[in-house]
Amino acid sequence: MRLFSLISPWLIISCIICYSTFLNAQTPSRDGVLLLTNSTKKALHQEIRPRKRQEKHSIALENPNDGGTTDLTRPWRTGHISHHHRHLRTVHGTVNIIGWGILLPVGVIIARYFKKLPLKCNDWYSLHVMSQLSGFLMGTLGWGLGLVIKNAAKETRMSTHGILGTIIFAFAALQPNEGHECRKYWVIYHQIIGYALIIVIIANIFEGMNNQNPAVLNKWRWFYGVTVGVLALAAMALEVNRWIIN
Secondary structure, three states, X not given: OHXXXXXXXXXXXXXXXXXXXXXXXXXXXXXXXXXXHHHHHHHOOOOOOOOOOOOOOOOEEEOOOOOOEEEOHHHHHHHHHHHHHHHHHHHHHHHHHHHHHHXXXXXXXXXXXXXXXXXXXXXXXXXXXXXXXXXXXXXXXXXXXXXXHHHHOOXXXXXHHHHHHHHHXXXXXXXXXXXXXXXXXXXXXXXXXXXXXXXXXXXXXXXHXXXXXXXXXXXXXXXXXXXXXXXXXXXXXXXXXXXXXO
């Protein structure tokens, strides 16, 4: 578990830098708007009456109904950015579901039921670490994407979903060293935090689904609901079998 505390700061910085750069690369430049403006002017020069504008590279069409103007470049920019944000939200939700919502609970099941009876496995610790580490890395990536989405949307207040996500990341990353003198207390802390995080993670994933496109919201809920149900039934069956054998 010492590996978590060593790699987490650098992983956070790398995620934020990489996805901030990616977001900026996808944002339409002013030069691109200028080219669109010039081509649109040539195509619509008969209908457009030039007007003084506040923005240098915008196109104003006179609306004959109310005498107002319409910016032709604004819908293009808004639609492009909106599509990009929806794509980031989809990636953010997918990565978090797989990392926090599936791999971490699987790691907990492995540690509890593969260490001894009923499904004793000599490689249980390697499987446990592999599952937990993979889930933590993917969850950290999803958490970084969430920060990118929040900053791109210029949100000043953090939502309930964002607060819970930060708490999950903090407690998953801050694992104390496993010393021989304090091993007993470390095991207690590790187990309590682990089980508590699973509950918070499941609740936060369903909370985050409310920010997704309504067209795919039910599919996400059904998929993860069924996944959680299968994991819960497997854990219950293994727990009953464990009590019967003991």
